Amino acid sequence: MLGTFVVLYLFLGGCGAAALFVTAVWSLLFHRTETRTFQQSRAFWDLAGKLYLASFGLLALSAFCLLLDLGSPHRFFLLFLRPTASLLSAGSFVLLAALLASGCLAAVHALGWPAPSWARKGLEALCAVLATVLMVYTGLYLAWMEAVPLWSNGALPALFALSSLSSGMAAVLLAAPFVRDWALLSGWIGGLHRAHLVVLGLEFLALVVFLALAAINPFAGPGLAQLVSPDGQAPWFFAGFVLGGIIVPFAAETLRPFTGRVAPVAASEVLCLFGGLILRFCLVLAGSHWLG
Secondary structure: OOOHHHHHHHHHHHHHHHHHHHHHHHHHHHOOOOOOOHHHHHHHHHHHHHHHHHHHHHHHHHHHHHHHHHOOHHHHHHHHHOOOOOHHHHHHHHHHHHHHHHHHHHHHHHOOOOOOHHHHHHHHHHHHHHHHHHHHHHHHHHHOOOOOOOOOOOOHHHHHHHHHHHHHHHHHHHHHHHOOOHHHHHHHHHHHHHHHHHHHHHHHHHHHHHHHHHHHOHHHHHHHHHHHOOOOOHHHHHHHHHHHHHHHHHHHHHHHHHHOOOOOOHHHHHHHHHHHHHHHHHHHHHHHHHHO
């Protein structure tokens, strides 16, 4: 029913949107801090430029995956030339707007485009709103399909949004140490680690609610059985997503204050990203298998 490119579109779009959200909110908060030093401002400006560029790249890749799934470039343009009252059409417009806004911010930072402070802050606020819509949209895209009972689950948009946010935070934390003078931002990075811990906990709760709602829905039984069956997606779902995407990163974030590490443990952040991708593949395969 849904191909590989759609799954990649949902993951890359969610992760790119989350990275954009984290960067925009971080920038808005950072520039309201009166105690920041010139060196910290320079380090953050360099980091924000790279993060906006990475967010733009992830969103562009998601759009490219959508284009490949549609099969013909002219069908992609029809999404904008002949919009319909559908989630796909609305999501495409939001994705295009996020691409334009993140691209402008990347150019402001990387190319030194002149932009007044109010314009940059306005773009960042717009990016935060667009990114939030995109993160929720990736779950609504599946939840709206009532023909697949496993996907038609009220907790799915929250699960996908939190999974996207967790993946976006992991991507930002992975990128931070590769920026010059990143250690000057250690206090902010530490705060992001704590926020990531909270998001991982909420993601696990959303997963529990999703499974509970699927379990009490008799029509979702076949899809749920495929998802948790050893002969189905269970090995990937539990090992790749639950363990690798939530439990291991949660444990790493919990132990981080006791180890004295500021930089991320790359393995746990990579597992977090991999787990987000696995979640989407497993849910799509389980739902598609039920359709036969």
